[in-house]
Amino acid sequence: MRKGFLVITLSLVLGLIVALSSCSSDDNNPVITTVYGLWKVVEIQTADQKSDSTKEGVGDDENSGEDQNTTGEGTDDENQEGEDNGEGKDEGDTDDGDPDEGDNSDPNDSSDDQEPEYDGKTFVRFKADNTYIVFRAEDTSIIEVISEGSYSFSGSTISFKENNQTAPIVGTAKRENKKLTINFTFSDKPQIWIAELQSSDPFISDVPIEDAWVDFEKTFHKADSIPGSIYNPIQVEGVGIEVSDTLWYAPWTVKPEIAQVYYYFKADSTKSYKLTVDIIEPEYKLPATFMEFVQVWVSGKPYAKDYIAMPDRIYEGEMIFEDISAKSSFIYVMLLSYQDNIRYSLKLEEE
Known part of the structure; x- marks a missing residue:
């Protein structure tokens, strides 16, 4: 088994x-x-x-066959011929070791085959x-x-x-x-x-x-770095708080310039969260239409290699990203666009 x-x-x-x-x-x-x-x-x-019911049906057919074979049991001729076998026994008597007549178990069945x-x-x-x-x-x-x-x-x-x-x-x-x-x-x-x-x-x-809890604020964050950068992300003071701002070209990026900002939350490692991001009436002025979007990246750690791009890009309006894990007790969020001057709001909530 x-x-x-x-x-x-x-x-x-x-x-x-x-x-x-x-x-x-x-x-x-x-x-x-x-x-x-x-x-x-x-x-x-x-x-x-799924085949259990089929097996039961086979058993029913076998029982019905037994009934057909016993048709006519109890006639005088048959009873007389069988008097020498079991003479003097009550109808309910059985030989020791013989299975009861009402026992429908299959002697070939084995629990090891189940x-x-x-x-x-x-x-x-x-x-x-x-x-x-x-x-x-x-x-x-x-x-x-x-x-x-x-x-x-x-x-x-x-x-x-x-x-x-x-x-x-x-x-x-x-x-x-x-x-x-x-x-x-x-x-x-x-x-x-x-x-x-x-x-x-x-x-x-x-x-x-390597997956043990780490206080990233002490080991990674650098207060002398540019606020909103990967080394000095902006803390959102609590879950359920909405943050509104404008996405500008980041001074640490080179051509092509990228509008970028990093946030972080302290969260409960036993819970999961949803993130709501709203892109408010963006005015794209890019050379290629395929660049006209805002993308959300999420991580449980502040290291660049751990950020994962959410699958859906936001062109305009609100989008909700669900089942965000806080196993490290931190949730990092990065917004990215090739267009600057984009107004946005974001809010992290418990699911």
């Missing part, structure tokens, strides 16, 4: 991916953008489960560097690491590559708020995994030291 469970669990590893923050409004083609954090696998559906019941102890941690770990845990302790590797995605297509393996396994994924559903085929067996995003990570002590 354990072997069967491990095969199924390993197949999650070979079918999950991630980087998912929101889904496209088109339900037929959801776009995965980020799934950072800890997910608990709450349900595993396999092809065997699909092992999922025990709800499997977790998946997706990291921002496109690596993952799948493990089994009890309480706050990891009891077994099942798989580690890297993941990637393209739209709703998921590709997972386990360490030391050359061929990835590809499937599809759909995210609905804090629920993630993955469909894939492993060893020619269709499977569906359903996972729920956890509000906290009790196994955080098992995360490598």
Whole structure:
């Protein structure tokens, strides 16, 4: 049974991916953008489960066949012929060791042949560097690491590559708020995994030291740098506070000039957030129309390599970016445009 469970669990590893923050409004083609954090696998559906009703139907046919064979039982001739067998026994008597007449169990059935019941102890941690770990845990302790590797995605297509393996396994994924559903085929067996995003990570002590909490204000921020630059981001004093300003060409950029500003928030590492950005009546005067947009970049760390561009560009009006993680207790936001003199407002709120 354990072997069967491990095969199924390993197949999650070979079918999950991630980087998912929101889904496209088109339900037929959801776009995965980020799934950072800890997910608990709450349900595993396999092809065997779907065929249970078919198996029951076969059993009914067999029972009906038995009924047909006993038609005419109890006639005088048959009773007389059978008097020598079981003479003197009551109708309800049976030989010791013989199965009761009402026992419908199949002597060929074996519990070892049944699909092992999922025990709800499997977790998946997706990291921002496109690596993952799948493990089994009890309480706050990891009891077994099942798989580690890297993941990637393209739209709703998921590709997972386990360490030391050359061929990835590809499937599809759909995210609905804090629920993630993955469909894939492993060893020619269709499977569906359903996972729920956890509000906290009790196994955080098992995360490598590089992910430990760091006070970036003391270790990275530089008060003598230009306010609004990456080295001296502007602090928003609280979640739920709206900030309004104008996006100007940054003095630290070169040709082509870029309008750029950095902000940061202190946030709860156990919660997720949504960011609302409103671009107010921009007047683009750029040489190419494809440059006429504002893009939002988000990070949990202040380092340039950790910023991730949100998938949708804002041309004008309001846009909401959901499921922003605060695992480092900091959230950094950067606005970027090739056009200056753009009025904007932004606000971070708990989901």
